[in-house]
Amino acid sequence: KAGVTQTPRYLIKTRGQQVTLSCSPISGHRSVSWYQQTPGQGLQFLFEYFSETQRNKGNFPGRFSGRQFSNSRSEMNVSTLELGDSALYLCASSSTSSPNEQFFGPGTRLTVL
């Protein structure tokens, strides 16, 4: 079974721009969660989607948004980028039979200049 895939792996943007990151979960997994990883704040939960619905959300500003498609693929969007948005963005998927066991993708490294 293929693992969680994320595209692109690396991204460089400038302040004020917006960016869209993509995540394809493991086949059959319907839950996708997103995390931001930075040296200062560590790993922080952004949001979770299940069957195209956001079920849970972390404490991030409204510039961070996401969506999920009918095939469970998910996208995350960050608008009006700030320097502090530079981070590794990780997505994880889980199955309905083991909802607490998350499998992570390799991440997208976003650099904001």
Next chain:
Amino acid sequence: GNSVTQMEGPVTLSEEAFLTINCTYTATGYPSLFWYVQYPGEGLQLLLKATKADDKGSNKGFEATYRKETTSFHLEKGSVQVSDSAVYFCALTSGGTSYGKLTFGQGTILTVHP
């Protein structure tokens, strides 16, 4: 709210040494506990898990026991290898309405020298 506290790193050991990385938590309800490992340039890999008190998770020589009385989930390995060098994260989820949300500790960098 939920929180996880890991021992400060970095931890530097010689090959075949004994490893302990401490992890304590604060959580509502009955959390599930996890250890994840991150190798350079990669995402997180689930190392082991425990879903209820006194459960012992184990994998690749690593072990951790869910201690509800001390709210701890310490990671141990009897004999580390150079290939174990990585960052280790303790994490928990409360389940219920905490859909898809893992709360992580700050991570512990482990370096193993030959």
